[in-house]
Amino acid sequence: MTNLKTKVVIAGGGTAGWLSAFSLVTRLGSVLDITLIESDQIGTIGVGEATIPTMRTYHRLIGIDEQEFMAETQATFKLGIQFDNWGQQNDSYFHSFGEIGQRSWMAEFHEFWMEAKAQGFGGSLEDYCLELKAAKANKFATQAGNKPVNFAYHFDATAYAHYLRKKSETAGVKREEGFIERVKKDATGNISSLTLSCGKEILGDVFIDCTGFKGLLIGEHLNVGFEDWSHYLAADSAIAVQTKTVEEPRPYTQSIAHRAGWQWRIPLQGRVGNGIVYSSKYLSDDEARSTLMGNLTGEPITEPRLVRFTTGRREKAWHKNCIAIGLSSGFLEPLESTSIHLVTTALLRLMKLFPFSGNSALLAEQYNREVQREAETVRDFIILHYHLTERDDSPFWEHYRTMEIPESLAHRMAIFRENGYAWPDDVNLFRVDSWVQVMMGQGLMPKRHHKGSCVIPTEGLKDQMKALKIRIEKSVEQLPTHSDFIKKYCPVKGI
Numbered sequence: 001m002t003n004l005k006t007k008v009v010i011a012g013g014g015t016a017g018w019l020s021a022f023s024l025v026t027r028l029g030s031v032l033d034i035t036l037i038e039s040d041q042i043g044t045i046g047v048g049e050a051t052i053p054t055m056r057t058y059h060r061l062i063g064i065d066e067q068e069f070m071a072e073t074q075a076t077f078k079l080g081i082q083f084d085n086w087g088q089q090n091d092s093y094f095h096s097f098g099e100i101g102q103r104s105w106m107a108e109f110h111e112f113w114m115e116a117k118a119q120g121f122g123g124s125l126e127d128y129c130l131e132l133k134a135a136k137a138n139k140f141a142t143q144a145g146n147k148p149v150n151f152a153y154h155f156d157a158t159a160y161a162h163y164l165r166k167k168s169e170t171a172g173v174k175r176e177e178g179f180i181e182r183v184k185k186d187a188t189g190n191i192s193s194l195t196l197s198c199g200k201e202i203l204g205d206v207f208i209d210c211t212g213f214k215g216l217l218i219g220e221h222l223n224v225g226f227e228d229w230s231h232y233l234a235a236d237s238a239i240a241v242q243t244k245t246v247e248e249p250r251p252y253t254q255s256i257a258h259r260a261g262w263q264w265r266i267p268l269q270g271r272v273g274n275g276i277v278y279s280s281k282y283l284s285d286d287e288a289r290s291t292l293m294g295n296l297t298g299e300p301i302t303e304p305r306l307v308r309f310t311t312g313r314r315e316k317a318w319h320k321n322c323i324a325i326g327l328s329s330g331f332l333e334p335l336e337s338t339s340i341h342l343v344t345t346a347l348l349r350l351m352k353l354f355p356f357s358g359n360s361a362l363l364a365e366q367y368n369r370e371v372q373r374e375a376e377t378v379r380d381f382i383i384l385h386y387h388l389t390e391r392d393d394s395p396f397w398e399h400y401r402t403m404e405i406p407e408s409l410a411h412r413m414a415i416f417r418e419n420g421y422a423w424p425d426d427v428n429l430f431r432v433d434s435w436v437q438v439m440m441g442q443g444l445m446p447k448r449h450h451k452g453s454c455v456i457p458t459e460g461l462k463d464q465m466k467a468l469k470i471r472i473e474k475s476v477e478q479l480p481t482h483s484d485f486i487k488k489y490c491p492v493k494g495i
Helices: 014-028 054-061 066-072 109-118 130-136 157-171 216-221 285-294 339-352 361-387 395-402 407-419 432-441 458-478 482-489
Strands: 006-011 032-038 076-078 080-084 092-096 152-154 174-177 180-185 191-196 201-203 206-209 226-228 237-243 253-258 261-267 272-278 305-308 312-314 322-324
Touching (some): 014 157, 014 339, 054 339, 080 130, 092 130, 109 458, 206 216, 261 285, 361 407
Parallel strands (some): 006 206, 080 253
Antiparallel strands (some): 180 191, 237 272
16 A cells, blocks of 8 residues: 655745744654745745744754754843833833742732732742843843743744754755745645746645735635734734844843834844834834834844734634645734744644544634634733733823723733732633733732632741742852853854
């Protein structure tokens, strides 16, 4: 019996395309024949340079060496995000990747901290997170004593795609250069082949759409609609620019809110990525560019680049024999650095549900159900940042502060406000600590907390919290600086 390989055709390169190619060839290469089509004349978005810790686990799954990857992409480490001016102007808080305090089955640590505060001690909640304290001290190591540090990366997205391309082609992925001129479908509506501008026809069994916002296969040829979430997330534009480095790279992303949007700063080993996300309804392109350029900390080394987008998702990410991955499946602005995470979870899901043979309709239905739930979870978390504000200094913030929000988010905020109870989301992406840090960071302080936090006598609670705080302080003191660790662990040649 002949064991024919399933032919997979990936339309589009960039991070989504080449990460798809490398993932499939490393995990399913013995049963798949993989071709990727891209054109050097088509640029990639390439502005997403920050990630979340789930990427480390995914890299291990597909066999990427951390030090090699970081050196190839000018990467630095990321311990979280600092949010400035979000709750009110001139305020600041930190969403860290670390665990806050020590967990209890009955009550979360923030509730013990609230009890301590009610009794007149306890300090800041930030005192009880190693990753947060290390970030603010510009310190880093992958381990703090015998405790693993929870971290992610900042990196050059264009270099990352090139790195993945080299590894993919070495592993057996075939690359075809050129524009897709024609999409051929069979009698059932499935895609059967793609024809390039040179006339070459590429046959396939499964097609992966990584053509970005264009959605060439899933949208233009399979006519899958787009669910617009602009009524929840008003931003529709971004301007990105790179600058020279003027300080040692910080181990965290900066997100600085302005009167009609927010600005990012992402430090790499050889430069800094900057950009502004905004709503064209409330801010003109010229005003946005002026705001961005007036708040840079180094000399620009590229021309500012404008990107338009619509926040939302495809009504189906998998339709017929086509699976949209990356921007072609939808877009949620980069406020919490989830774009590449959504690519990796899509690929994990696809590999588990891969349509090798038979009727794939049920597989596609399950895939689409999971994609929808995940996208809505990320959407709600991003809305939280905008809606939970006391800013009323511009129509932009007035809109967000007073707008109607999804019932799922309204319920979460209400129960936290009344009882201090927080829980992980349905897709296990944002932990309790993430929800607590953003809600408290932007001024939502609970009226009450779980009385399980009262079972420890006052002196015992005071001693335990003091010991935890001192242990974290000592651990941070012993860490090397972020820059020193990078120089030993993953230096880029010539920098």
